[in-house]
Amino acid sequence: MEESTTDVVRVWLVERTYSDDEQNMVILTYATPDGERYFRKERALTSFSDVRDTTAAVQAGPGELGSVDDPDLRERYAAEARRMRDAHDPDDLI
Template sequence: MAEKSSETNDEEEAETVRVWMVERGYTNRDLITLVYATPDGERALRNERAAATMGRGSGVSAARDIDPDRLSPVADGETVERYRREVERTVEKYDPDETI
């Protein structure tokens, strides 16, 4: 089950889910693909960033708190297990706000 946190925004509570970085890759379009997953590996957020922004000190944090609606299910059981193991490793090694 994903770790949840709450914060108040304009008198309305927004629930977030903590996700941890599990994968980083590079595309032939000079983009960096980042994947963050829930601790159970069942849901993930994939996004792309320009490689140039990474070189200017725009680091990648170990964890993010995001809206659960932004997460997609991970369909492949092998990938779910890999993401789960990678979250465990990341949690042990880094603080949530630490740059990886």
């Protein structure tokens, strides 16, 4: 398990998308460096001045993590998570 402390896992930002279903919804996807697990964080933006920091990594508990079943997506998440880990400190603002 990557960088785990008492079942908490550090996951790295791999994707930032905007929801097609709802306006002003940002979806942040973080993944483990092996790409096998992900954590999804949805953030509603209430105005253009609504600024919230997004960090390179966050901590997630085992119950918050999903499995990445698609091999191509797993490979993409793994590559991006490792790239972020190598280029940034966990608390770096992205």
